[in-house]
Amino acid sequence: xNNVFVYCELxxxxxxxxxQELLTKGRKLANTLGVQLEAVCVGAGLxxxxxxxxxxxxxxxHVFDAxxxxxxxxxxxxxxxxxxxxxxxxxxxxxxxxxxxxxxxPRVSSALHSGLTADCTQLEIGEFDMNVKNEAGExxxxxxxxxxxxxxxxxxxxxxxxxxxxxHRPQMATVREGVMKMEILDENYKGEVIxxxxxxxxxxxxxxxxxxxxxxEAAKNNLKGANIIVAGGYGVGSAEGFNLLFEFAKEIxxxxxxxxxxxxxxxxxxxxxxxxxxxxxxxxxxxxxxxSGAIQHIAGMKEAGIIxxxxxxxxxxxxxxxxxxxxxxxxxxxPKFIKYYKKNSK
Amino acid sequence: MxxxxxxxxxxxxxxxxxxxxxxxxxxxxxxxxxxxxxxxxDLNALExxxxxxxxxxxxxxxxxxxxxxxxxxxxREGLFRGADKGVLLTDRALGGADTLATSYSLAQAIxxxxxxxxxxxxxxxxxxxxxxxxxxxxxxxxxxxxTYTEEILECTKEKIxxxxxxxxxxxxxxxxxxxxxxxxxxAAPCRSRNIKLVMxxxxxKTQQEIDALxxxxxxxxxERPYLTITQWGAADIxxxxxxxxxxxxxxNVKAVKSIVFKAKENKTLTASDADIEGLIVELIxxxxxx
Numbered sequence: 001x002n003n004v005f006v007y008c009e010l011x012x013x014x015x016x017x018x019x020q021e022l023l024t025k026g027r028k029l030a031n032t033l034g035v036q037l038e039a040v041c042v043g044a045g046l047x048x049x050x051x052x053x054x055x056x057x058x059x060x061x062h063v064f065d066a067x068x069x070x071x072x073x074x075x076x077x078x079x080x081x082x083x084x085x086x087x088x089x090x091x092x093x094x095x096x097x098x099x100x101x102x103x104x105x106p107r108v109s110s111a112l113h114s115g116l117t118a119d120c121t122q123l124e125i126g127e128f129d130m131n132v133k134n135e136a137g138e139x140x141x142x143x144x145x146x147x148x149x150x151x152x153x154x155x156x157x158x159x160x161x162x163x164x165x166x167x168h169r170p171q172m173a174t175v176r177e178g179v180m181k182m183e184i185l186d187e188n189y190k191g192e193v194i195x196x197x198x199x200x201x202x203x204x205x206x207x208x209x210x211x212x213x214x215x216x217e218a219a220k221n222n223l224k225g226a227n228i229i230v231a232g233g234y235g236v237g238s239a240e241g242f243n244l245l246f247e248f249a250k251e252i253x254x255x256x257x258x259x260x261x262x263x264x265x266x267x268x269x270x271x272x273x274x275x276x277x278x279x280x281x282x283x284x285x286x287x288x289x290x291x292s293g294a295i296q297h298i299a300g301m302k303e304a305g306i307i308x309x310x311x312x313x314x315x316x317x318x319x320x321x322x323x324x325x326x327x328x329x330x331x332x333x334x335p336k337f338i339k340y341y342k343k344n345s346k
Numbered sequence: 347m348x349x350x351x352x353x354x355x356x357x358x359x360x361x362x363x364x365x366x367x368x369x370x371x372x373x374x375x376x377x378x379x380x381x382x383x384x385x386x387x388d389l390n391a392l393e394x395x396x397x398x399x400x401x402x403x404x405x406x407x408x409x410x411x412x413x414x415x416x417x418x419x420x421x422r423e424g425l426f427r428g429a430d431k432g433v434l435l436t437d438r439a440l441g442g443a444d445t446l447a448t449s450y451s452l453a454q455a456i457x458x459x460x461x462x463x464x465x466x467x468x469x470x471x472x473x474x475x476x477x478x479x480x481x482x483x484x485x486x487x488x489x490x491x492x493t494y495t496e497e498i499l500e501c502t503k504e505k506i507x508x509x510x511x512x513x514x515x516x517x518x519x520x521x522x523x524x525x526x527x528x529x530x531x532x533a534a535p536c537r538s539r540n541i542k543l544v545m546x547x548x549x550x551k552t553q554q555e556i557d558a559l560x561x562x563x564x565x566x567x568x569e570r571p572y573l574t575i576t577q578w579g580a581a582d583i584x585x586x587x588x589x590x591x592x593x594x595x596x597x598n599v600k601a602v603k604s605i606v607f608k609a610k611e612n613k614t615l616t617a618s619d620a621d622i623e624g625l626i627v628e629l630i631x632x633x634x635x636x
Contacts, residue, residue, distance in 0.1 A: 071517065074481070075490050099513045103493045106481035110446060115596030118476040128600055149600065155361055155473065161602045168596035208490055209521040212507070216515035228635060252635050270532070277475055285634055306634060308625075319612070324625060328617025340623040344630055 003038050003060075004030040005090040005170065007081060008053060009100050010043040010070065011216065015052040018096035018177035023056035025123060025180040026094055030057075032125045033146055035091070038062065042080045044070035050193045057185035059192065066198040068207045071214055072100050075206035078107040083201040085112060090170040092148050094123075097174035109172050115165030116172040117150035119276055121179055121299045124149040128164045142166075148173065153276050153296045160295060178224050178280035221255055221272060228254035229283045231274055231301070234261035235290020235311060236330055242268050244334045245289060251338055257281065259297045275300035289330050293318025310334070347503055348404025351395045352456060354467030354483070355388040355409055355424060357417040361472050384420045387468025389536035391529040394498050395466050396428045396537065402501075406430045408462075410455055412440060412448065418552055421575055425547040426539040433459065434552055437579035439591050445474070447594035449482030454583035456487060462524060463503060469494055469528045477528070484526035491526040492519055496533045552577040 006026045009016040023039060030037040036059040041049050046065040053061050064080045081104065085093070093108070095101035097119045109116035128144045147164045148171040154161040165171045223229065230249045232242055242256070249256045257274040258267070274281055275297040286304035291297060293309075293316055301307075302321060309322035312329045319325045326333055359380035392409075399405040409424040411417045412435040421432030435455045443451065456465065465484075470477035477493070484491040492508050496516070500507040507520045511530050552575045556567045567573055580590055588594060615621040629635045 073490075073519075074484075074493075078485075099494055099511065102477045103481060103491070106445070106449075106476075106478035107485045107491075109478070109596075110449060110482040110485035113446065113596065115444065115446065116476075116478060117597060118474075118478060128598075130598060150597075154602070155359075159602050159604055162600040163597050164600045165596045166598060209492070209519050212518045212520055214512075214515065214517040216512065219514060254635075285629070314614075323612050325612055325614045326617060326622070326625075327614070332617050333622065336617070336619060336622045337626065340619075340626040341630075341635070344623070344627050 001089050002091045003036040003088070004033065004092045005038050005040060005085070005088070005094070006058075007093065007095045007101070007104065008039050008041045009096050009098060010041060010046070010049070012070070013043065013045050013047075013049050015041075015049065016096060016098070016177075017182060018098060018101075018175070020052070020056060021177065021180040021182045022094045022096065022175060023053065023058060024183045024185075025175070026092070027057035027185055029092060029123065029125060029148070033091070036060065038088070038090070040064075040081060040084060042069050042072075042077050044068070050191065054189050054191035055184045055187050056182075057189055061191060061193045063193060063195045064198050064201065065195065066202075069198070069202075071211045072103075073207070073209040073211065074103055074107060075208060076202045077104050078111065079202045079206050080196075080198070081108050082111045084196070085170060093170040093172045095172070095174050097176040101174045105172060105174050112168075112170070114168040114170055114172055115163070116174070117152060117163045118174050120150045120152045120173045120175050121276055122149070122151035123173060123175070124151065128166055130166055147171070153299050176276070176278075176280060178282075219271065220269075223255050223257055223272065223274065223279050223281055226255035226281065226283050228252055228285045228287070229257045229274070229281055229301075229304070230254045230287045230289065231257035231259065231291060232262050232268070232289045232330070233259035233291030233297075234265065235292070236262055236267065237290070239267040241330060244330065248334050248338050248341075251341055254285075254287070257301075259291045259294070261292075261294075288318050288322070289334065291318055292316045293320070347402065348406065349398055349402050349463045349501065349503070350461055351398060351405060351407045352459060352462050352465045353388070353392050353395045353407055353409045353424065353429065354452060354465065354480070355392065355411050355420045356385045356468075356471045357382050357411065357413050357420045358385045358471050358473040359383075382416065382419070384423055385468055385471045387470060387529060387531050388420075389468070390531060390533040391466045391468045391527075392424060392427060392429070393534050393536040394495070394527070394529050397534075398464070398498065398501055399428065408433060408459060410435065410452065410459070412436070412451055412455070415552065415554065418555075418575055422547060422550050423539075425550055426544045427537060428540060428543065432550070432575040434575055434577045435579075435583065436577065439580040439587070440585075442592035442595065443590060444595035444597045445476055445478040445482060446596060447590050447592075449479050449486055450589045450594060451580075451583065451585060452479070453483050453486035454585050455578060456483070458578070458583050464501065464506070464524060465489075465526045467526075467528050469530050480526055480528035487526070489524055489526050490521055491528070492521055493528045494530045495527050496530055498527070547573070549573055550575055
């Protein structure tokens with residue numbers, strides 16, 4: 001009862017990295033609260049899946065294993081999670097802010113009438129005071145301990161909001177892949193595996209959506225694991241402008257990323273977006289080309305080792321966190337980068 | 347056999363261009379400083395609806411929006427592009443709602459609209475980026491959903507086949523009707539306004555707007571019922587006061603702050619050849635790049 005739960009996303013019987021990142025975070029939250037960490041796996045062919053889960057410090061793994069549960073469809077997964085939660089009454093539930101998590105999370109929160117915050121960048125435990133009506137109908141201050149602070153940039157990244165759900169459980173949050181760090185706690189951690197009778201939780205009438213055809217490919221880029229990233233923003237000016245970034249990136253063995261503004265402008269693929277609603281990266285070097293630095297972008301790259309900002313505006317917000325600031329246009333600076341890299345590298 | 351289609355649309359502040367005056371000194375959003383636009387993915391949703399209407403003669407599209415009275419603008423915009431009818435859900439009591447209270451309100455309005463085969467909305471709105479309202483509306487109505495839809499491939503009164511985006515790929519799914527569909531930004535863009543429809547609907551107004559007119563103008567609207575946009579408040583949709591607005595919202599904003607990044611010690615360089623070569627040499631020498 002009242003434990004921390006993580007919904008583990010599965011591709012076949014492989015647990016998604018984002019889920020393992022959330023298990024790591026969930027373990028820390030459970031420690032702060034003095035409760036257990038539990039995981040939920042819904043899929044097919046899940047024999048031994050706990051080996052990818054328990055080492056993160058998971059006390060209990062709930063397994064729902066039936067042929068109709070993979071690939072993911074909305075209703076069966078919702079029923080498994082909702083009906084389990086009605087028995088277990090978790091205080092916190094975390095899910096990946098993936099296509100699956102963002103399909104499932106809202107349905108679960110609606111069915112349980114609990115609050116859900118999307119795309120959190122930090123999760124903490126703290127207290128909260130709120131004015132509530134007492135029995136006599138007067139407004140009085142009520143104090144809440146051990147609340148989950150769901151922290152996320154909001155409103156196009158111009159602000160950071162801390163959200164709490166004091167009166168409703170579970171407190172639900174989704175988090176993007178790469179935002180939290182993944183860390184095995186103990187290879188020999190002792191956890192319990194509970195195999196549930198799927199038919200008791202999922203009515204047969206739930207299997208109404210059929211997946212006719214499915215193609216999943218490995219990511220086309222390796223932004224998450226890249227040592228060097230050359231990222232372009234609105235200041236790049238055009239899709240052609242990005243060619244210069246690709247040319248430079250090829251030269252120095254870097255990956256190309258982008259800000260939301262450049263993606264929205266249609267200059268570059270969505271899967272290269274860095275930031276709160278894109279990928280979170282931790283490269284050794286981050287070269288920001290014409291990126292102004294909205295909070296939502298900075299949330300996804302601030303942990304880079306060295307940040308180099310190339311911007312024609314000397315007051316661009318990103319310069320605040322940069323180690324090197326070059327004031328100039330992309331067309332002017334990048335060709336010189338390429339020229340002098342070629343000249344000086346062996 | 348025509349389909350009865352409901353399109354969910356939202357008027358949003360254009361957060362793609364947030365300036366320094368977007369926040370009030372108290373830290374709340376200064377909506378007045380931002381232009382209000384038709385939420386981009388709701389336009390992708392409208393296009394999927396219009397294609398269904400084109401393919402199934404006799405279909406009707408009802409646009410539903412919840413917001414300030416000004417949100418009538420997105421309903422008119424929908425009429426200009428081929429929607430048949432608009433419903434504005436507006437009431438102070440509905441304000442301050444999080445996604446759950448919003449979904450409840452929209453679901454109540456959909457129940458009042460009554461007969462429908464399919465509900466189509468954008469995947470998410472750019473002011474919150476949550477993607478929660480579509481699935482929550484579906485749950486409240488007891489329907490299944492197809493989220494992240496890129497194209498509706500087939501749709502009859504009984505079943506729908508759609509291609510949707512998933513992480514790292516695409517899948518094609520078949521679902522039962524009625525259903526809730528949310529449409530991804532990678533779907534086809536919305537067609538532009540139809541000049542004949544603009545002429546027909548440019549004077550479309552909500553009942554409240556019509557009531558404020560002179561008698562003579564009221565007569566004009568009485569003769570042209572298609573120009574009246576339906577307007578409902580909380581009482582019209584039989585809303586439970588505990589499930590709407592702030593009271594119906596489990597989430598509370600504890601704090602909002604503008605983040606000030608602690609300035610690092612940094613080197614400022616010019617775009618001169620000497621400065622850039624110096625930097626490159628430094629980065630190569632300390633094995634940062636190369």
